[in-house]
Amino acid sequence: MILQNAQGDARIIAGGQSLMPMLNFRLATPTLLVDLNRIAALSGIGMTDEGLRIGAMTRTRDIETSALIAQHQPLIAHAVPHIAHLPIRSRGTIGGSLSHADPAAEFPALMLAVDAQMVLHGPQGARVVPAGEYFQGLFETATKSAEILTHIDLPHWPEARRFGFQEYSRRRGDFALAGIAFWADMDGDICGECRVVAFGVSDRPVRLHGVEQILQSHPLNDADAMLQARDAVDDLLEPDSDLQASAEYRRMLAAELLQRAVHAAGGMA
Amino acid sequence: MSDLQAIRLNVNGVTRAVSVEPSASLADVLRQELRLTALHLGCEHGVCGACNVLLNGRAVRACLTLAVQAEEAEVKTLEGLSAEQIAVTLKECFRKFRALQCGFCTPGILVLAVDLIAANPDPSEEEVRDWLSGNLCRCTGYQPIVGAIIEAAKRLRGAV
Numbered sequence: 533m534i535l536q537n538a539q540g541d542a543r544i545i546a547g548g549q550s551l552m553p554m555l556n557f558r559l560a561t562p563t564l565l566v567d568l569n570r571i572a573a574l575s576g577i578g579m580t581d582e583g584l585r586i587g588a589m590t591r592t593r594d595i596e597t598s599a600l601i602a603q604h605q606p607l608i609a610h611a612v613p614h615i616a617h618l619p620i621r622s623r624g625t626i627g628g629s630l631s632h633a634d635p636a637a638e639f640p641a642l643m644l645a646v647d648a649q650m651v652l653h654g655p656q657g658a659r660v661v662p663a664g665e666y667f668q669g670l671f672e673t674a675t676k677s678a679e680i681l682t683h684i685d686l687p688h689w690p691e692a693r694r695f696g697f698q699e700y701s702r703r704r705g706d707f708a709l710a711g712i713a714f715w716a717d718m719d720g721d722i723c724g725e726c727r728v729v730a731f732g733v734s735d736r737p738v739r740l741h742g743v744e745q746i747l748q749s750h751p752l753n754d755a756d757a758m759l760q761a762r763d764a765v766d767d768l769l770e771p772d773s774d775l776q777a778s779a780e781y782r783r784m785l786a787a788e789l790l791q792r793a794v795h796a797a798g799g800m801a
Numbered sequence: 802m803s804d805l806q807a808i809r810l811n812v813n814g815v816t817r818a819v820s821v822e823p824s825a826s827l828a829d830v831l832r833q834e835l836r837l838t839a840l841h842l843g844c845e846h847g848v849c850g851a852c853n854v855l856l857n858g859r860a861v862r863a864c865l866t867l868a869v870q871a872e873e874a875e876v877k878t879l880e881g882l883s884a885e886q887i888a889v890t891l892k893e894c895f896r897k898f899r900a901l902q903c904g905f906c907t908p909g910i911l912v913l914a915v916d917l918i919a920a921n922p923d924p925s926e927e928e929v930r931d932w933l934s935g936n937l938c939r940c941t942g943y944q945p946i947v948g949a950i951i952e953a954a955k956r957l958r959g960a961v
Contacts (some may be wrong), residue, residue: 552865553846569870617935620847622859623866704934
């Protein structure tokens, strides 16, 4: 209601670890901030029939230390320590990161990789948006102006699934120049269904279907498949150049990180 | 401008009534209203760590938290930690290792280290470096800081 009446001039503040810098630098000047921090029902991690449900206001540090996440979502558990610095993780939330939709952030890429479902609540009730449709561009999501991301549903993680997560940043905790989240459902030594998600290389996290097809039906240590997969990363990505890195460097980096992620999944790192 | 908002902040174990702009950061209110000036403002976007305070026991950036959001939370600044054993030991070790020069970053690092040692009484050097990655120090080159924190953790475990 408040969000509707404010006619787009209100912003929701979650952990504030992205929004507060923008406010401090006057890059955002909302007339109204709606603080979700005291809504206890929006925070916590629980089991559901389909997998795990994470409240949008769950702090990153609580995800990092969660036994449920460690047991049921090993890729996320492994990747979360890469997110910013510890005091930022103490305050920042998963829902805030996903709503902010920074293309170099880890949570959006992880949600795309694990096929998360975003639960949005608005004046017309609740709706569910898959991660693949949720991220729509630079800092853009499918959330409508009076809607709030309330929960994230994570599907069951099969036991035989292997994963790798790699990112590179200039300083530990900085946003990645490029990163790769990878998992593979193994059929013995052979890679079955798999996921390759790249981040920091486009206006949103991107799933690289072409690379997945190359890796499938080969062992994870297949050198020829890896060469083809690296070339495909190079072909598929069209990153921007900026002060941090050139487009060419980002493509090379993503290809190298793919190899490391796949090798980590295969126990070869 | 916005109207002032009357809030009650629990800072260092004492409840203080203050009137603040809703847009005021916790860092500004602690420094300017409550004159708790151990925390420093460096970058004001979460990179430097000079403004670290404990919010419900966890190190957070006071520059990235609104003062009004800290109502009902327990805020601790370095001033409030000064009598606690972890902070006392850390300060002794910082002196021993000469882990500061200008001192601007030191309070933020000490607050972080209190959280680190409370959460992980036996941190490896790699863990200390990982936690410290969120604090900038332009004087020391970090080596003495890492050494001081590891030594403090050892002493607090009774391992020295």
